[in-house]
Amino acid sequence: MIVFGVAGWSGSGKTTLIEKLIPEFSARALRVSVIKHAHHGFDLDRPGKDSWRHREAGAARVLMLSGERWVLMNELRGEPEPGLDEQLRLLEPSDVVLVEGFKAAPVPKIEVWRAASGKEPLWPDNPNVVAVATADAIDCPHPVLPLDDAAAIVNFILEHPSRR
Structure with missing residues (x-):
């Protein structure tokens, strides 16, 4: 099972990105599940x-x-609240689980970042961020993925060595 997080500040576009990734994974005959953590x-x-x-x-x-x-x-x-590992067991057998939220969970994450948010990126302080999806120019040590290219992001996830 591939477990990959999508992280970012509220309103950054995490849910919209996940909506675009799901059909891309499904088109590759992969069974996709999603865990959405709510703070409320x-x-x-x-x-x-x-x-x-x-x-x-x-x-x-x-x-x-x-x-x-x-x-x-x-x-x-x-x-x-049950931990992420317990929740993942409930989603078996999935090929891919996308996790929205759980910023501190030790799973690789793609950060969705927008300069217009006025918020600092998460990647400098979050060691689990392995790439940034954005439409903005950003100086980052991680791969920067085009936010509007779901196929490129799915390819990145499927090829990333730290996928769970």
């Missing part, structure tokens, strides 16, 4: 729906399925 709470459920009511009643896990998809919701109820 989120809910896939709506109050009043059956699954919401089951969780509110105290269920630790609720599995919902249909003929089109399934989802497993797990309530932590005060327990620590």
Whole structure:
């Protein structure tokens, strides 16, 4: 399984880049999964729906399925957030897992950076950044990838020696 992160400041275009990478990997007959780490709470459920009511009643896990998809919701109820390795085990068998967030996780990362953000790049302080995807000129010791060229970025990921 290839595990590669996409890192950057909020609003830098991480999600947009991942949206472009997924079909590029899929066109190469690779099964792609994504882990998105949120720093804030989120809910896939709506109050009043059956699954919401089951969780509110105290269920630790609720599995919902249909003929089109399934989802497993797990309530932590005060327990620590599971680590990246545990989450990766849940995504087997995937060929490629793209990780958005988890800036400190020890997986190779492509940083999405835009000068217009006014923020400093992450790569000087993050040893896991192995390349920068940008449309801006940048003086960087890492490979600089064209932000609008998903095929080039996928090639970089597939050929990178530190891919997990």
